[in-house]
Amino acid sequence: xxxxxxxxxxxxxxxxxxxxxxxxxxxxxxxDLPWRRxxxxxxxxxxxxxxxxxxxxxRVLPVYExxxxxWPRPAxxxxxxxxxAVRAWGRLGYPRRALRLHGAAVAITExxxxxxxxxxxQLLALPGIGEYTAAAVASxxxxxxxxxxxxNVRRVFARAVTGVQYPPNATTAAERRLARALLxxxxxxxxxxxxxxxxxxxxxxxxxxxxxxxxxxxxACAWRLAGKPAHDGPPRRGQTYAGTDRQVRGxxxxxxxxxxxxxxxxxxxxxxxxxxxxxxxxxxxVADGLVEPLDGGRYRLxxx
DNA sequence: TAAACGTGGCC
DNA sequence: TGGCCAAGTTT
Numbered sequence: 001x002x003x004x005x006x007x008x009x010x011x012x013x014x015x016x017x018x019x020x021x022x023x024x025x026x027x028x029x030x031x032d033l034p035w036r037r038x039x040x041x042x043x044x045x046x047x048x049x050x051x052x053x054x055x056x057x058x059r060v061l062p063v064y065e066x067x068x069x070x071w072p073r074p075a076x077x078x079x080x081x082x083x084x085a086v087r088a089w090g091r092l093g094y095p096r097r098a099l100r101l102h103g104a105a106v107a108i109t110e111x112x113x114x115x116x117x118x119x120x121x122q123l124l125a126l127p128g129i130g131e132y133t134a135a136a137v138a139s140x141x142x143x144x145x146x147x148x149x150x151x152n153v154r155r156v157f158a159r160a161v162t163g164v165q166y167p168p169n170a171t172t173a174a175e176r177r178l179a180r181a182l183l184x185x186x187x188x189x190x191x192x193x194x195x196x197x198x199x200x201x202x203x204x205x206x207x208x209x210x211x212x213x214x215x216x217x218x219x220a221c222a223w224r225l226a227g228k229p230a231h232d233g234p235p236r237r238g239q240t241y242a243g244t245d246r247q248v249r250g251x252x253x254x255x256x257x258x259x260x261x262x263x264x265x266x267x268x269x270x271x272x273x274x275x276x277x278x279x280x281x282x283x284x285x286v287a288d289g290l291v292e293p294l295d296g297g298r299y300r301l302x303x304x
Numbered sequence: 305t306a307a308a309c310g311t312g313g314c315c
Numbered sequence: 316t317g318g319c320c321a322a323g324t325t326t
Contacts, residue, residue, distance in 0.1 A: 052322040059312075059321090093310030100324080130324045150322045170305080198322065207320060208314080238319075240308080250310050288309095 014220075015182055018160065019193060021216035026196030029203065033057065034064060035140075036195075042116035042141035043074055049133045049140075050101045055092055057202075063090055075114045077105040083301025086290060087257050095253055095290055099302075100128025118142040131171075139194045145187045147179035148194035152201025157182070159205060163222030165231040166207070248272045248281035256291060256301050265297040 034040060035048035047067055051060040067088055071077035077085065082102045089098035104126040108116055116137065117123055123134035135146035154167035157178055167175065184190045204215050212218040223229070241247070251271040256263055272278040282299075285291040292302045 049322065054309090054321055054323060055311080056313080056321045091311060093312085094323090096309070097324085128324070132323060136322070148322090151320095152322065202322075236319085237306090239310095241310095241318095244308090246309055246311095253310090284309095 014161065015184070017220045018182065018217055019184055019189070021220075022196045022200055023189070023192055025216035026192070026199055030195070030199055031057075031203075034061070034068075040068075042118070042137065043072070044068055045141040046104070046116050046133075046137050047101065049136050050097050050104075050128060051092060053097060053133070054094060059092060063088070063092055071105075073114060074105040074108040074116065077102055078109040081301075081303045082289070083292070083303055086253070086301050090257070091254075093250075096288060097128060099289055103127040104129065116141065118144060120144070120146060136194075139191045143188055143191045145183065145190040146194070147176065147183050148198065149175060149179045150198055150201075152198045152205075153179065153194075154201075155207060156197055156201040156205050159210070159223035160217055160221045163226045163229075164233075165223060165229065166233075166236060169234065169237045245277065245281045245284060248277055249285055252278075252282055252285060253290060256299060259300070262294050262298040262300045265299075268299065 035044045082099055085098040085102040086095050089095050107126050120134050120138050123129050123137055132150050135148045138144040139146050139148050158164050158167040184193050204211050212224055218224055252268055286293055289302055291299050293299055
């Protein structure tokens with residue numbers, strides 16, 4: 001309690017202190033991203049959500065534009081070989097997302113008449129769509145009221161409301177309750193809030209370094225008010241890396257993406273010295289449906 | 305629940 | 316230099 005607060009002021013629900021400032025800030029500072037424009041449609045929103053999973057906006061932008069120009073509707077992508085989706089995915093990473101997006105396009109074409117469903121449960125049933133993406137598409141594309149709990153929102157809530165620097169490694173029931181409690185009652189406002197709170201985490205309240213001077217809710221932020229205590233819980237989950245199968249898979253798939261004709265075994269053998277690991281990685285790619293083995297020890301991206 | 309799953313830029 | 320981080324999903 002500070003001297004600047006008027007004694008007669010009625011207790012303000014926490015949500016009231018967050019919604020208006022964040023929404024006003026978003027109005028002023030929201031990025032003009034292509035998937036936020038009306039012409040993107042639900043399919044554009046969905047494509048962007050697949051690409052943005054664990055991938056920065058800057059790297060998604062060019063691939064998104066090419067993708068939408070080539071496959072403006074789900075049916076267009078569904079008509080292609082899945083390997084074409086993997087090829088167009090380029091170096092975005094996690095290429096299984098491309099396969100799943102293709103699979104989702106096929107399912108949408110078969111089950112939903114070619115239109116991206118607006119129902120959360122129907123979205124969730126599509127390959128590659130989990131809790132977050134289903135809520136994001138329903139909210140951003142159709143204005144539905146869903147808690148959209150991505151890494152940005154979780155960090156904003158952890159700081160502003162819970163008063164800790166970082167959220168737990170895995171999304172908890174408490175976080176879901178909080179997100180639900182903070183969701184504005186009005187449907188259109190809820191959708192706006194979802195985008196706004198996410199944008200705040202992406203632009204101002206970031207993992208690397210928060211910029212409280214630009215934060216619309218700095219005065220109400222529990223973490224800042226507590227003196228920004230350092231993260232204390234279990235270590236934040238790191239990502240395994242170099243030397244793993246992932247790296248080998250990436251190198252193998254890069255060769256196949258560039259090739260226009262089936263690739264002989266020898267071309268793949270050249271990308272990694274360890275034959276055992278190389279074979280394991282290739283087997284994994286085949287098992288995942290990212291690579292199609294042909295007779296004569298040749299390989300290509302999946303044709304079906 | 306934890307681990308696997310790509311890639312590249314930043315500090 | 317290299318660990319951290321980026322609009323997660325699946326098994």
